[in-house]
Amino acid sequence: TGMVKINGVRVELAELEMATVDENVALQALIIDCMVVAHRHDHDSLESAVAQKLVAYVVLGRELERELGLLEIPESGAICTGTVLLLLRQRCRRKSRVIPNSFVAIPRIPLSPTGKRDRRGVPNISLAVDLESLTPSASSIPLRNHGLCGSLVAEQIIKCLNLQKSQQALVTTQSTFEMLGGDSLAATLVVRTLYSLFHGVDNNRFLGGAHGTLDDDRFAVSHLIQAPTLGSYITFLDEQTGGEWAEPHKTGEPKVERNDNDLGPNKKWRKTTTPSESSNTSSRILDKEADGENDSCQLLNEALLEATTQGQSRLALALLEVGANPNVVSIDTKKNRLSKLSSRNERRQIFTSTPLHHACFQGFPDLVRALVLKGAKTRLPDASGVFPLHLAASGASATIADQKRRWECIRILLDEANAPLTMKNASKQTILHCAARAGHGFVVSEIMKRFNELGSKEARLAGSMNWRDHWARTAVHWAILNGHIHALQSLLEGQCQANPPTPAKSKATSAALESPLEMCARVHGDSEIGRAMTSLLQDYLK
CATH class of the missing domain: 3.30.300.30 (ANL, C-terminal domain)
Incomplete structure (x- = not known):
């Protein structure tokens, strides 16, 4: 009927x-x-x-x-x-x-x-x-249940990316670091912590010396970034380290009985200190209904965040249509300005990733536009102090078509959401630094056009494309450091300086001051990419 x-x-x-x-x-x-x-x-x-x-x-x-x-x-x-x-x-x-x-x-x-x-x-x-x-x-299992190494890596990823409860359930053996919103800088923080835990040393800014290079290739950032899944990364670390990890310990915790059998085969504590308790695993969004919490708005918001984190753009658009709020949390941006928070821990307590952050990082222009139209805040940083504009410039892009979609995300934020071109993140990087670091030659070219237009209108911003970040590096330095010759060529063609003036040594960082040519010689030596970059730099120095 x-x-x-x-x-x-x-x-x-x-x-x-x-x-x-x-x-x-x-x-x-x-x-x-x-x-x-x-x-x-x-x-x-x-x-x-x-x-x-x-x-x-x-x-x-x-x-x-x-x-x-x-x-x-x-x-x-x-x-x-x-x-x-x-x-x-x-x-x-x-x-x-x-x-x-x-x-x-x-x-x-x-x-x-x-x-x-x-x-x-x-x-x-x-x-x-x-x-x-x-x-x-x-078929995946929570990463924190994948042995001792999996527990340590999951803990550091959740802490570094400041993942919310609905996102923590996505930290599984089948997920990837990029899918969770991690880039090369976030990966650096994770592997440096893992290195310090394994070797039992302090994790401070002097770790790795003046160039920040760790002396153990097993903890290279590329292994985490390029791993097809987090499960395969854990398998790699277990094979390379033999499972001999320093037992985590927190001051003031009571000592407990250790049991090597709990760690699985070929795993053992390397030190006799006290293991820390793993944090509580998060539940899926609809588990709340089973507990009697029927706040549909909260569930919708968490579902939207989860969908954007997993790159489910069409599903995220549908959730927006039925009332999901793109601003997961309400933050007073005037009171809690990024420039007033010097501590990374303070940022983690106040800021967190929003659906717009993930949509920009994934490179979905339709979803970015829909979020902006629904009132998503474009000047809200995540826990790492990175704005959606920077994430749109720094995500992975395998093809020119991907880079064009990524540039469309940037254009929407600049033209439709009025995000400032010269906006800096917590590391004092502009979107030009981020695009050069990620190696997006096409995106770099389009950004350079905007910077040159801005410089012609405002004389004080004429040299903004040569601004240095927290480590006193320009966009040219980052293109060289990560071996992106096409991005380097786009920067030099757009009038970035091949040999910018060396600034005074800053007490805020222990990183060595290098010219682009010096960095190229140190990182790439006499390799094919090194010779090509050196030749390109020398052409623009004449």
Whole structure:
């Protein structure tokens, strides 16, 4: 029947179906079809017009299946959970008086022999599996449960990136450091801490000497950045270190009995100090409903943050449409200015990553524009003191098309959100530093055009493309340090100085003062990339 009564309320099933399906069913639609079936009991379809339970059978779009990592929906169906369930319930809440009791994903809507929609042909809900069990995350385990090394790495990643509870559940063996929002500077902080823990030394600014180079290649930043998954990075560290890690200890903690068997095979404590307690693991967003916390707004906001962290841009856009708030936390930016916070720990306590930070880092211009239109704050730094503008310039890009999408994110922030071009992060880097560090030649060229335009309008900013950061390095230094010759060429063609004046030694950093040529000789030596960069620099010094 097309109308049923449930809990004393008459409901048009077609109304519920229309509320669930995307308004514009196109290639990127998340839900392309829906059939709501009324049941008297859990498994029996109803003949009369009085229902005790409504079940919505939905057909997921290819875009949603791709973002969730689903290969195939079984014929028996899959019960929607997590963010998908939250999205469907919110759609019904906004457009209908009743919300179905359950949502089940099916491969297709059943049809009768005459080609009509057949409500009796839907699968038995008792045979349906959990939708999340079909995703790649189902086979992953929390990184902190992956032995001692996994626990240490997970703790440092969560601390360095200041991940919120909904994001901490994503720190698994199948996730990547980049997916969680980490860049090369964040990776440097993580590996330096791991190095100090393994070798039992203090982690201070003098670690690694004047050039910050660690004497143990096992803790090179490239291993963390280039690892296909965090699980593979842990396996690498275990193989290279033999599992002999210094036992973590916090002052004032009571000593406990150690048990080498708890660490798994080939793992042992290298010192006889007290292990610290691992922090509590976070739960998925809908676990809160099971505990009786039904704050849908909070759940929506956490789901949006989780979706943007995982790069699920289309799902994030759908969550924005049903009322998710892009500003996860409310922070008084006038009172808590980045320039007034000298301590990294203070920044971690006040600032955190927002969906806009992750959307910019992932390089999704449509999502960035939607977040900006919904009022996302563009001048709010994350825990590392980095603004969305800098993250848009520093994320990974494998192709020119990726770089063009990344530049579109930057353009939206500059032109539509009025973010200042010369904005600096906590390391005193501009977006030019970030793009050069990431090696985005195309993005560097477009940024240089903006800097030259700004310099022609304001004489005091004429040399802004040669500004130095916290380590007294210009964008040219960073392109050389990371071996990005195309970015270096774009910088020099845009009138960046090949040999900027050497500043006075700063007490704020122990980094050595080097000219670009000196850095090139130290880092690359007589290698092919070293000779090419040296030749390029010398051409612009003539």
